[in-house]
Amino acid sequence: MEQTPLNSSRQAREGVIRIGPRLTIETVSDYGQRLRQLLAENDTVGIVFEPEVEMDITALQLFCSASATAAGAGKRLVCRGPLPASLTDLAIGAGVQCRERCGKHPHPCFLALTGGDAWQS
Numbered sequence: 001m002e003q004t005p006l007n008s009s010r011q012a013r014e015g016v017i018r019i020g021p022r023l024t025i026e027t028v029s030d031y032g033q034r035l036r037q038l039l040a041e042n043d044t045v046g047i048v049f050e051p052e053v054e055m056d057i058t059a060l061q062l063f064c065s066a067s068a069t070a071a072g073a074g075k076r077l078v079c080r081g082p083l084p085a086s087l088t089d090l091a092i093g094a095g096v097q098c099r100e101r102c103g104k105h106p107h108p109c110f111l112a113l114t115g116g117d118a119w120q121s
Helices: 028-041 057-072 085-094
Strands: 002-007 013-019 044-049 076-079
Touching: 013 028, 028 044, 028 057, 057 076, 057 085
Parallel strands: 013 044, 044 076
Antiparallel strands: 002 013
């Protein structure tokens, strides 16, 4: 897991987290801590995925929580680059391919990934 702060200006700070080959119950805690840290320090957190990343349901829980936390603080959680097929397949398989607003906050859920534009930038 690699974490890279990007500070292009004083007004807009972005941190980037790179998701390695596995985001599963064994690794999700470390990623969660890094996401919390980046959200505390930045206005935007960009997530970069390895194309063949392995994920389980804990990845969906992590992203849902991080998305709600970011939105509640007036911050953004965005995907930098393509979404991995494993995340799309996992969301569809779990039946959580949201296209509407999340019940927890007034913003489109990051899981609008089958539509592609709510979480991409």
